[in-house]
Amino acid sequence: xxxxxxxxxxxxxxxxxxxxxxxxxxxxxxxxxxxxxxxxxxxxxxxxxxxxxxxxxxxxxxxxxxxxxxxxxxxxxxxxxxxxxxxxxxxxxxxxxxxxxxxxxxxxxxxxxxxxxxxxxxxxxxxxxxxxxxxxxxxxxxxxxxxxxxxxxxxxxxxxxxxxxxxxxxxxxxxxxxxxxxxxxxxxxxxxxxxxxxxxxxxxxxxxxxxxxxxxxxxxxxxxxxxxxxxxxxxxxxxxxxxxxxxxxxx
Numbered sequence: 001x002x003x004x005x006x007x008x009x010x011x012x013x014x015x016x017x018x019x020x021x022x023x024x025x026x027x028x029x030x031x032x033x034x035x036x037x038x039x040x041x042x043x044x045x046x047x048x049x050x051x052x053x054x055x056x057x058x059x060x061x062x063x064x065x066x067x068x069x070x071x072x073x074x075x076x077x078x079x080x081x082x083x084x085x086x087x088x089x090x091x092x093x094x095x096x097x098x099x100x101x102x103x104x105x106x107x108x109x110x111x112x113x114x115x116x117x118x119x120x121x122x123x124x125x126x127x128x129x130x131x132x133x134x135x136x137x138x139x140x141x142x143x144x145x146x147x148x149x150x151x152x153x154x155x156x157x158x159x160x161x162x163x164x165x166x167x168x169x170x171x172x173x174x175x176x177x178x179x180x181x182x183x184x185x186x187x188x189x190x191x192x193x194x195x196x197x198x199x200x201x202x203x204x205x206x207x208x209x210x211x212x213x214x215x216x217x218x219x220x221x222x223x224x225x226x227x228x229x230x231x232x233x234x235x236x237x238x239x240x241x242x243x244x245x246x247x248x249x250x251x
Contacts, residue, residue: 093132093136094210094215095131095132095133095136096136096140097215098133098136098169098195098208098215099133099136099137099139099140100140101193101208101215101217102125102133102137102167102169102193103137103140103141103144103146103151105167105191105193105206105235106123106146106147106151106166106167107146107147108231108232108234108235109191109224109229109230109231109232109235110229110230110232111166111189111228111229112189112228112229114189120148120149121149122149122150122151122152123146123149123150123151123152123166123167124152124154124164124165124166124167125137125141125151125152125153125154125165125166125167125168125169126154126155126156126161126162126164126165126167126168126169127153127154127155127156127168127169127171128155128156128157128162128168128169128170128171128174128177128181129170129171129172129173129174130171130173131169131171131172131173133169133171133195134153134155134169137153137169138153141153156168159180159181159184162181162184162185162188162190163184163185163188163190165190166189166190166191167190167191167193168185168190168191168192168193169193169194170192170193170194170196170199170204171194171195171196172194172195172196174196175196178194178196178199178202178204179202182202182203182204185227187227188227189227189228189229190227191205191206191224191227191229192204192205192206192223193205193206193207193208194206194207194208195207195208195209200218200219200220200223200243200245203223203245204220204223205219205220205223205224205227205229206218206219206220207219209240211240216239216240217238217239217240218239218240218241218242218243219231219235219236219239219241219242219243220243220244220245221236221242221243221244222243222244222245222246222247223245225246
């Protein structure tokens with residue numbers, strides 16, 4: 001980490017900030033060396049948080065209040081699908097970020113009660129087509145639960161299985177089949193998500209877009225409303241575009 005960064009974070013017990021050079025050659029000042037390592041660890045953690053934050057593009061969360069900022073950090077933390085060395089500061093891939101979003105959608109979308117469905121049955125997150133998102137989502141969801149319900153991630157191919165999902169991610173490879181799939185889902189409370197172009201214009205609900213090298217979202221609240229899904233205002237605040245297919249763009 002550059003010395004100027006340490007100068008901002010390294011403080012002695014009774015004095016102003018100092019750079020690493022002021023601690024003496026070999027690090028022989030007992031108390032200050034302990035403080036240096038403590039601040040080095042915190043500085044590294046802060047650097048990792050900033051780096052991942054830039055990757056996911058959650059810089060807007062600072063304007064949304066403390067509660068949403070914490071929510072954003074939960075999402076960022078969930079992006080790490082396998083243990084990584086803290087010092088490596090590896091950024092999540094786009095696929096991992098999309099998987100983390102899909103996981104967290106369960107927390108910020110309300111589904112209508114269905115008397116025919118067991119309220120304790122696992123959430124079903126379906127994936128259609130060839131995409132790395134499915135495997136990343138499966139790893140992320142393993143051993144976790146949301147609102148007391150476990151998660152089941154499955155590849156979906158048969159049209160009849162589409163309606164059994166709470167969330168359906170449709171890979172860009174399935175663009176030709178999109179009209180048929182959306183037709184099959186008409187009237188079903190299934191949150192449809194994709195990363196293909198013109199997805200929301202075609203009747204989809206949430207489209208992942210890349211903006212400034214970050215994974216962002218466009219959301220059609222008209223489509224979610226027709227499916228009797230209620231999207232949290234917190235999630236809408238993180239979108240780069242919120243559209244209402246019954247009345248045009250909202251922002």
